[in-house]
Amino acid sequence: MSSSALTCFQKCCPKVIKHYPFNQKTVPMDISAVNALPYEDFVNIFGNVVEKCPLITAAVWTRRPFTSFNALEAAINEFIDALPESGKEGILRCHPDLAGKHLHSGALTRESQEEQTRAGMDVLSSAEASQMTRLNEEYKGRFGFPFVICARMNDKVTILRELSERCQNERAAERARGIGEVKKICRLRLQGLVLSDATNKL
Ligand SMILES: NC(=O)N[C@H]1NC(=O)NC1=O
Incomplete structure (x- = not known):
């Protein structure tokens, strides 16, 4: 994580920061902390919400800022729904x-x-x-x-x-x-x- 992003994230979500690095279990963060994440950190944290499909997370990052948990989830689901049947398989x-x-x-x-x-x-x-x-x-x-x-x-x-x-x-x-x-x-x-x-x- 870059130092400016780290500072921003620390401000947004001080409880989470002690759990860095993010490939370990973390305390859930709020949506503004999610929106402040640089691309690399976003993919590190959310890259496996769809099993072994970090491409989905990488694509969805461009949809920030998310207004809510549901908006983040909806962006992922919309990406999946837009795939051809071969992509879904x-x-x-x-x-x-x-x-x-x-x-x-x-x-x-x-x-x-x-x-x-x-x-x-x-x-x-x-x-x-x-x-x-x-x-x-x-x-x-x-x-x-x-x-x-x-x-x-x-x-x-x-x-x-x-x-x-x-x-x-x-x-x-x-x-x-x-x-x-x-x-x-x-x-x-x-x-x-x-x-x-x-x-x-x-
Ligand atoms: N095949 C399959 O359903 N795998 C999974 N389901 C789940 O909840 N976690 C998995 O890895």
């Missing part, structure tokens, strides 16, 4: 499998690791783990992109049920459904970084 392909090999090897992003662990993906019985692997493969074979669901809004029972049911859908419906889940994941990740609008109007 690309976003889905950036997501790791639920309960996949990377969960146990520690190769997931911090956010994904936390979400999957919270949903109990790391403590599946061997029967559940085999079912998950089989259905994940079936899903990818049918659609050409991985099954995506907001793990923090589900548990292992609902995830397995949804995975099994959604394998039966049409590709376009599943693409739209997966993108809807990406937006839910994004909203929850943003809530960990930015104060919500009740406390946060410009």
Whole structure:
């Protein structure tokens, strides 16, 4: 972070600054602190609100100033909605499998690791783990992109049920459904970084 931006950010949000660097967990900042961030810091902080898609964050930076948390979220969602279907599928392909090999090897992003662990993906019985692997493969074979669901809004029972049911859908419906889940994941990740609008109007 440049020194002028750091000073500005310190003024805006003194509680957050002690948590620098930002790739670690931080106290949520207010929207004026978000608007004061230079491009590099903005991408460092928000680059993974859509899993492994910092391009989205980089593009959305040009939409500042954001009037509120909801405006920031809306800018991200509008960017996603404007993508061609191939771009939306690309976003889905950036997501790791639920309960996949990377969960146990520690190769997931911090956010994904936390979400999957919270949903109990790391403590599946061997029967559940085999079912998950089989259905994940079936899903990818049918659609050409991985099954995506907001793990923090589900548990292992609902995830397995949804995975099994959604394998039966049409590709376009599943693409739209997966993108809807990406937006839910994004909203929850943003809530960990930015104060919500009740406390946060410009
Ligand atoms: N495949 C998939 O849904 N992955 C994810 N879902 C979620 O909430 N975090 C993820 O990494």
